[in-house]
Structures are given as structure tokens and as C-alpha cells.
Amino acid sequence: MNEKVLPSNGPEIGAQRERLTGPGGPGASSSTSSAPGRHTPSPFWLDRLLEAGLVLSMALYYCAGNTHLGSGPFFHLPPLSTLPFLLIFMILCWYRPAIAVALLPLSLPFYLLQKTVVSHYSFSAAEISLWSCVAVVLIQALVRRQRWPYWLSWSELRARLGPLLWPILLFLGASAFSVVIAYSRTVALRAFREEVLDPLVYLLLALACLRTRQDLVRLLLALFATGFLIALLGIGQYFDMLAHGASLSDLPRINTVYGSANSVGLLFDYTLPLGLALILMPRMANGGFLASWRCRLLALALCLPLIFVLYLTRSGGAWAACVGAVIFLIACAIADRQLLLICGLGLVLLIGLGLLCFHSNISSYLLERHANAQGIGTLTKRIYLWESALHMIKDSPIVGYGLDNWLCHYSLNNVCHTTNLYHYWITTDPQTHRPTGLRSEPDLSHPHNIFLQIWVSIGIVGLLAFLAVLILFFWLLFRILAHLYRQAEADPWLVWGTLSIGGAMVAALIQGMVDSSVLEQDLAFCFWILILALLLIRVLAKTPWRSQSASVRVM
Structure with missing residues (x-):
């Protein structure tokens, strides 16, 4: 008897796409319908404002009190006084975690210019952004439980x-x-x-x-x-x-x-x-x-x-x-x-002919490139x-x-x-x-x-x-x-x-x-x-x- 077995990810794809397109899912529009006659910003501009807020709040938190970035008073603020910027970032992350997570690559190049978070412990912008998002997501999961739209089962x-x-x-x-x-x-x-x-x-x-x-x-x-x-x-x-x-x-x-x-x-x-x-x-x-x-x-x-x-x-x-x-x-x-x-x-x-005709010049260029004294x-x-x-x-x-x-x-x-x-x-x-x-x-x-x-x-x-x-x-x-x-x-x-x-x-x-x-x-x-x-x-x-x-x- 022949039995057709579905691809291993078949149910997963269908279930995920239904969850995304459903109301309230993570793929749903960032704005909901409001009362008749009230003008609301389009979802496009709401997302752009949210992106700008996330980037700006994390940039301000990371720059404030970071002595690696400058010598002015702003760069010598105590770590605790810069926490409001981080709080703003986490509030915006709570509203749309997917946007905050997707924007994390913007923080990657500055890992050598680490910020002191508390006492003598310093972390990069990527680490701060990552674990802030993790904290928000975990709190959301605990608060919303079964209503949290990002659950992934082990399967x-x-x-x-x-x-x-x-x-x-x-x-x-x-x-x-x-x-x-x-x-x-x-x-x-x-x-x-x-x-x-x-x-x-x-x-x-x-x-x-x-x-x-x-x-x-x-x-x-x-x-x-x-x-x-x-x-x-x-x-x-x-x-x-x-x-x-x-x-x-x-x-x-x-x-x-x-x-x-x-x-x-x-x-x-x-x-x-x-x-x-x-x-x-x-x-x-x-x-x-x-x-x-x-x-x-x-x-x-x-x-x-x-x-x-x-x-x-x-x-x-x-x-x-x-x-x-x-x-x-x-x-x-x-x-x-x-x-x-x-x-x-x-x-x-073409590459073979080039190596055959110019192998001496190519080898000299490669071996002598950035030569020392x-x-x-x-x-x-x-x-x-x-x-x-x-x-x-x-x-x-x-x-x-x-x-x-x-x-x-x-x-x-x-x-x-x-x-x-x-x-x-x-x-x-x-x-x-x-x-x-x-x-x-x-x-x-x-x-x-x-x-x-x-x-x-x-x-x-x-x-x-x-x-x-x-x-x-x-x-x-x-x-x-x-x-x-x-x-x-x-x-x-x-x-x-x-x-x-x-x-x-x-x-x-x-x-x-x-x-x-x-x-x-x-x-x-x-x-x-x-x-x-x-x-x-x-x-x-x-x-x-x-x-x-x-x-x-x-x-």
C-alpha cells in the first residue's frame, strides 16, 4: 500500500502563515481601525516613526556616559542617569518587538566602543540591544501567556x-x-x-x-x-x-x-x-x-x-x-x-590565460603588497x-x-x-x-x-x-x-x-x-x-x- 507523507515542514508553514495573517498576529498592521471620522496615521508612517524612535533612544543611551565616544559632559554622565533612554527603547520594543529585533544589525560595528552599564561592567551596543529585547519578549510571554503571538513550539x-x-x-x-x-x-x-x-x-x-x-x-x-x-x-x-x-x-x-x-x-x-x-x-x-x-x-x-x-x-x-x-x-x-x-x-x-601570461607580475604584486621596511x-x-x-x-x-x-x-x-x-x-x-x-x-x-x-x-x-x-x-x-x-x-x-x-x-x-x-x-x-x-x-x-x-x- 502506498501512503503519501507530507513534507516535514508542511503543517508548520501553514500554521505559521495563518497566524501571521490573522488579526493581532505579528504580521498584522501596526495600526487598528479607530472611531469613524478620526484621522489616523498610515501603518507605513507609524512603522517609520517607531523605527526612528528605537534607533534614536538606543543611540542616546549608548552615547550618554560612554567615555569612548567623546570628552564632553554628555559623555561623562553616570550610568544610572542614562537609563531613561533605555526605558524608552524597551517601551517601544514592547509595542513592536519584531521591529526592534530586525533593527539590531545597526548596532554591530561599535562593539569596540563599549559602554559602562553598571560599576565596571561594560557591554557593546549589540549586547545591550539584544538582551533588552530578550527581557521585553520574556516579560511579554509571561504576561500574555497563550495570547502571546510569538510562541514557537519545540516541533x-x-x-x-x-x-x-x-x-x-x-x-x-x-x-x-x-x-x-x-x-x-x-x-x-x-x-x-x-x-x-x-x-x-x-x-x-x-x-x-x-x-x-x-x-x-x-x-x-x-x-x-x-x-x-x-x-x-x-x-x-x-x-x-x-x-x-x-x-x-x-x-x-x-x-x-x-x-x-x-x-x-x-x-x-x-x-x-x-x-x-x-x-x-x-x-x-x-x-x-x-x-x-x-x-x-x-x-x-x-x-x-x-x-x-x-x-x-x-x-x-x-x-x-x-x-x-x-x-x-x-x-x-x-x-x-x-x-x-x-x-x-x-x-x-580567461583567468588561466591571465595567470599564464602575467604570473610573475601577479606573484610579485601579491607577495610585496603592504610590505614592511x-x-x-x-x-x-x-x-x-x-x-x-x-x-x-x-x-x-x-x-x-x-x-x-x-x-x-x-x-x-x-x-x-x-x-x-x-x-x-x-x-x-x-x-x-x-x-x-x-x-x-x-x-x-x-x-x-x-x-x-x-x-x-x-x-x-x-x-x-x-x-x-x-x-x-x-x-x-x-x-x-x-x-x-x-x-x-x-x-x-x-x-x-x-x-x-x-x-x-x-x-x-x-x-x-x-x-x-x-x-x-x-x-x-x-x-x-x-x-x-x-x-x-x-x-x-x-x-x-x-x-x-x-x-x-x-x-
Whole structure:
């Protein structure tokens, strides 16, 4: 007897969509009908006012009493006197938690400029925003109980996470265990909280609160606005340098609120592809505003500041990452597989010819880029860093050395001063006995490769879990794209969202080959936001985890 079994997420999708579109649900309009004859603001403007209030109240709370941001009286206020701003934020969050949760990416870049909350305890804007939202949501759930519209049962949560659940739990478990075996447990615990626990808490919170296409678009636009904000700060820094007499020929690299220009490029890996996807997405019959040239010109105008600042960072890894994202977006926009294959082969042939004809010039450029006084470039230094990381992995491949404990074992430095440990620092080449250029940089905080960094930090189990998350991400990404492209009238916003987060992940992984693109607080949030957005798109696009043929079994 043949029995048809529904896809594993079939009931979940139907139940969620009914809940969202029903009155009082999280996807319902933010304004209700009022008495006859009374003029009420439109839901659009109510949402914009609420967004502005949330951003302004958190910005005022974070800036007030934050000595890292200025020296005036406003920046030296006692922490308790700034609490009214936080209270306003939480009241607005109570009114629309979904908006507050979706706007959290705007707080990500400022994690180095932490605010003292109480006594000597300081936290970043992202942490303050996250746990304020968590507190409001928990209080709402306790007060409203069964009437709370954001409940997710365990079966619904499992259906939303699908096969990603177990790799995420393994990654979390390996990260938590790394705190136990770390030499500096205090440092490892802080890194665990900032780079693993907080982003995963945000993932769960957003899965509960973000249910509609409007929520998804708001989340992605907030992520892009984060990069746009840093671009504006970078342009301001550029003109400030020119005003102070810096010449264009020896202009320092733009770093804005970060300590490194490469960090700006890493943030742009996650944000710039969102705008590029609007420019490069395929034309659709029902595309509406997204298919118009006005939208593409607007997206280009918004991307230009990011591209300009990206150029000023002089980060070769970020440049290569954005080129890779553009190639990915163009490839996904080509519907004809035969044409895609021809273009791909042509690109490979073109790259091969370029390497064959100009390999000497290319290798010299890469090896001598950002060279120090001894003529040793950053790529050469990275090769020795990778060698140091491999030596560390060889000695502890299973559990690693603990989150953010690289410096304790890498070199003798002032950040983690360890005279009783063996250091894997390579200061002279063992073959040529020439200096590697690393002696002058004993405080390099990671091996400049995301896979080596994860392996060194949390061991082989954490690395395998991370690889599983990436494999499932791209498997689901292409599954959603295929599902959307098969539809006669696919939602253009979902197509844009899928393309943009795919391009962002490609860019992050490309620069992650030569830098740290995940295990930093802002980048960890960005990474899991891409996972979150893809999971939201899967539900909105009604894409099952398994195909219909896989859900039929013979009894």
C-alpha cells in the first residue's frame, strides 16, 4: 500500500502563515481601525516613526556616559542617569518587538566602543540591544501567556531549523567546552559570550519574532544600512585626513571605528552584496519597483559610498571578496544552464590565460603588497601564520586551545603574557634562516584563516559543525532559488533576499581565507543573520526541506 507523507515542514508553514495573517498576529498592521471620522496615521508612517524612535533612544543611551565616544559632559554622565533612554527603547520594543529585533544589525560595528552599564561592567551596543529585547519578549510571554503571538513550539522550532539544528548544537557545545580547556578562561568565556552565545540567542529570538516578508526586508535593509553608516564615517575620516594635510599619495588606510582597515572590508563583505544584488538581480515580470531602473539606480547610488571606502581601505582580500560576490550574483541571474556553463568555462579560461601570461607580475604584486621596511609583504606573513596554526593543530587537533586563546600560545606578547608555555611563533624561516617579518607583530590575534582559526579555537568537532552549517546553507540556498525560479510569479523580494545573502556568504568566505570573517562579535552576528534570513525565506517561499518524492514511502 502506498501512503503519501507530507513534507516535514508542511503543517508548520501553514500554521505559521495563518497566524501571521490573522488579526493581532505579528504580521498584522501596526495600526487598528479607530472611531469613524478620526484621522489616523498610515501603518507605513507609524512603522517609520517607531523605527526612528528605537534607533534614536538606543543611540542616546549608548552615547550618554560612554567615555569612548567623546570628552564632553554628555559623555561623562553616570550610568544610572542614562537609563531613561533605555526605558524608552524597551517601551517601544514592547509595542513592536519584531521591529526592534530586525533593527539590531545597526548596532554591530561599535562593539569596540563599549559602554559602562553598571560599576565596571561594560557591554557593546549589540549586547545591550539584544538582551533588552530578550527581557521585553520574556516579560511579554509571561504576561500574555497563550495570547502571546510569538510562541514557537519545540516541533515548530525544529521544523524551522531543519537539519541545521544539530550542527548548530555541536558548534555551540564545542565552543562551550573550549572555555573549560582554555589557558585563559576569562578571555575564552568573554569570547564565547560575544562571538557564539549572543549571536545564537539572537538567531532564536529572531526566528520567534520575525515572521513576515516585511520583517525579512527590514532585517536585510538594516544590515545594508550598517555598512552604509560605516561608509559615511569612512568618507568623513577621508576628508578629515585631507584637512589635516595628508596627501593622496600617502593617505593612511581608512579604519573608521575599527582598529584595522581590513575589519571595514570584512563588514562590507556582509553588507555590500545586499545592494549589489538589487543591481544585478534578474528582471522579473512581476518585479514591480525592484525591476525598475529607478530601483537599480537608487541601489547603485547607495553602493557607491561603500565601494569608495572599500577602495580606500586598500584591503586586497575585501576587493577579491566583492569580485567573487559579483560573479556569484551574475551566475545566479543567468537562468539558461547552457549559457551559464559557457560563461563559466570562458571565465576559467580567461583567468588561466591571465595567470599564464602575467604570473610573475601577479606573484610579485601579491607577495610585496603592504610590505614592511624589510620588503616582506602581508601575504608572506600570512603563510608563516598558517604554518604556526598547523603546528598548533598538530599538537591539539581534537579540542583546540580555547576561544580567543591564540595569543597565549602563539607568541610572547603583552596581551596574553605566558612565559611558561611553548610558543609557535615563527620569526625566522627554518630553511632560509631569513626573518619572516612577524617579530615586529607579536600581537596578531588570529591565524588569518577562518577554518584554521575555528580549528585552533574549538577543535575538530567545532570545525566539522561549521563546515556542515556552510554545506547546508548553500544546499538550502540553491534549493530555494530553484523553487522560486520554477514559479510563474515568484516574489521578487524573496529572490533578492536569497541572492543577496548568498553573495554575502560567498564574499565572507573568500576574505575568510586570509582573515577572520566569523569569530569577531560583529561578524559573528552577520554570519548568523545570513543563516537566519535564509531560514525565514524558506518559510515565506514555502520551500520544503525535502522534495515531494522523498516524502513518499512504500508501506
